[in-house]
Each structure stands twice: as C-alpha cells, then as structure tokens.
Amino acid sequence: MELVLLEEQQRRFFDDNGYxxxxxxxxxxxxxxxTTVCDRMIDEFGREADQYYIQRRPGIVQERAFHPLLTHSSTVPLVVQLLSPNIHLHTTAIIYKFPQDDAGEGARGWHRDIGMTEDLGHERIVRAGIKVGYCLTDFPAPLP
Known part of the structure; x- marks a missing residue:
C-alpha cells in the first residue's frame, strides 16, 4: 500500500461535513x-419484485475480489490519517438501491452508523469509526 497524504482541504471538508x-x-x-462480483452475489441473494433496497453481508470477506480493498491506497491511508492507525474491519455490505418513485424519498439519505443513532450534532459526535463506501455506478442527478 502506498501512502497517500490527506490534503488540508480534504481534512477541512471532512471535519465540516463528516464525509x-x-x-x-x-x-x-x-x-x-x-460490479460483476456484486451483481452475482446480489442475484444469488434474491430480490422481491417491489424491493428497491437490498443489502447483503454474508460471504463478502470470503470473496477474493474484495481483498484488495482492505489495503487500497486511495482510501485506507486517508482513513488512518482521519481516525488513527488502529483500524479494524467492523462490517462489510453490498448495498443495491434500485430506482424508486418520490413516495419513498423519506427513506433515503445519509445516517450515522456504529450504534450512534442519536444526533448530537456534527460538532459533538465522537469519531469512533469511518465507513468506506465505493459507489460502483453513477448517481443520476435528481429531476427538477
């Protein structure tokens, strides 16, 4: 793994926004x-016809295609600089979100993980963990 230095504007952005x-x-x-591996694993998991959100956790760490992400130079050095060198793999997930009409808009959006569901405000929340997510497809811009 190569060391990628966190830039000062990245640190400020993270401190200000939490991501x-x-x-x-x-x-x-x-x-x-x-994407090929994730598609296969999600297909094996199964999906209901009206299910817009599906998450799979079992079997990910056993899948060799994901192993390079554990030491990926583009992300892991940044996590170490934002959190500490004492990092652990806490959980893994493949999350697929399918197109959804506006009625489900309330169920979308970012949220805090790691058992800290109470919103204490961004300035007061303990930095106990950082989730690294890789978006494998583009997010279309919302319609006006």
Missing part, C-alpha cells in the same frame, strides 16, 4: 470486476 469524496478511487477495471 469525504475521493473521485477516481477505483480504476475502471476494478469497478468492472467488483
């Missing part, structure tokens, strides 16, 4: 390989 976007974190080839 960080790393454009180009994965190569096109990595995205293609991971």
């Amino acid at each position: 960080l976007i790393v454009p180009g974190a994965l190569t096109e080839r990595e995205v293609e390989q991971l």
Whole structure:
C-alpha cells in the first residue's frame, strides 16, 4: 500500500461535513470486476419484485475480489490519517438501491452508523469509526 497524504482541504471538508469524496478511487477495471462480483452475489441473494433496497453481508470477506480493498491506497491511508492507525474491519455490505418513485424519498439519505443513532450534532459526535463506501455506478442527478 502506498501512502497517500490527506490534503488540508480534504481534512477541512471532512471535519465540516463528516464525509469525504475521493473521485477516481477505483480504476475502471476494478469497478468492472467488483460490479460483476456484486451483481452475482446480489442475484444469488434474491430480490422481491417491489424491493428497491437490498443489502447483503454474508460471504463478502470470503470473496477474493474484495481483498484488495482492505489495503487500497486511495482510501485506507486517508482513513488512518482521519481516525488513527488502529483500524479494524467492523462490517462489510453490498448495498443495491434500485430506482424508486418520490413516495419513498423519506427513506433515503445519509445516517450515522456504529450504534450512534442519536444526533448530537456534527460538532459533538465522537469519531469512533469511518465507513468506506465505493459507489460502483453513477448517481443520476435528481429531476427538477
């Protein structure tokens, strides 16, 4: 793993917003390989006809295609600099969200994980963990 230094504007953005976007974190080839594996695993898991959200956790750590993400230079060094070098893999998930009409809009959006559901305000929340998520497909812009 190569050391990628966290830039000062990245640290400020994370401190102010609680998240960080790393454009180009994965190569096109990595995205293609991971998408193929994720599609297969989700297909095996099954989906109800009207199910817009599906999450799979079992079997991910056993799938070799995901192993390089554990030491990926584009993200892991940033987590170490934002949190500490004492990091652990807490959980893994493949999450698929399918198109949904506006009626389900309330169920969308970001939320806090790691058992800290009470919103104490961004300034007061303990930085106990950082979730790394890789978006393998584009998010279309909302319609006006």
